[in-house]
Amino acid sequence: LGPVFSQEVLGEGTSGFGLLMFSLGIGAAIGVVLLLWLQRRLPREQVFWVSTVAVGVGIFLAASFSALPATMLITIVVGAGAGSGYVTGFTLLQEHTHDDVRGRTFAALYTIVRVCLLFALTVSPLFAGIFDAISGAVLTDSAFEVSGQTVHLPGVRLALWLGGLICVAAGLWARHEIQNALRKQES
Numbered sequence: 001l002g003p004v005f006s007q008e009v010l011g012e013g014t015s016g017f018g019l020l021m022f023s024l025g026i027g028a029a030i031g032v033v034l035l036l037w038l039q040r041r042l043p044r045e046q047v048f049w050v051s052t053v054a055v056g057v058g059i060f061l062a063a064s065f066s067a068l069p070a071t072m073l074i075t076i077v078v079g080a081g082a083g084s085g086y087v088t089g090f091t092l093l094q095e096h097t098h099d100d101v102r103g104r105t106f107a108a109l110y111t112i113v114r115v116c117l118l119f120a121l122t123v124s125p126l127f128a129g130i131f132d133a134i135s136g137a138v139l140t141d142s143a144f145e146v147s148g149q150t151v152h153l154p155g156v157r158l159a160l161w162l163g164g165l166i167c168v169a170a171g172l173w174a175r176h177e178i179q180n181a182l183r184k185q186e187s
């Protein structure tokens with residue numbers, strides 16, 4: 001949805017999308033370097049779910065802005081959360097997987113990641129289109145006014161908001177599952 005968001009919401013086109021991708025990459029690098037610096041001070045389990053929630057909140061906030069500089073700053077946060085969450089997730093999986101099933105576990109993980117990516121790439125434009133139709137039918141010009149400011153609600157923004165909320169929910173679910181696993185391990 002990035003190119004569509006850059007075109008429809010930010011009005012920046014391909015160059016704006018390139019800058020958002022650059023921000024995402026810078027954020028991922030910052031997240032990994034920060035993780036390397038803090039890894040001995042913070043519990044990995046907490047870093048994982050907090051990173052996932054930060055990605056979701058960041059996606060939601062980035063989709064809320066209509067100016068490229070603000071969106072780029074928030075996208076750096078998204079990249080930092082994604083980078084640290086990715087590294088921490090793999091580390092946790094490596095630490096907590098028995099040797100006899102490690103290969104199958106990582107093979108399953110890579111397969112699930114690819115299937116989910118393919119699913120997201122096919123379903124997110126569909127949701128953006130559906131949300132665009134709903135927004136156009138409910139709101140005049142897919143926009144409304146708040147305190148004299150016009151807020152546009154194109155389908156791409158609504159789809160990104162949904163994606164951000166799903167990511168926050170996944171992070172909170174991961175927190176719940178990690179806490180349950182740690183409790184069982186202590187007993």
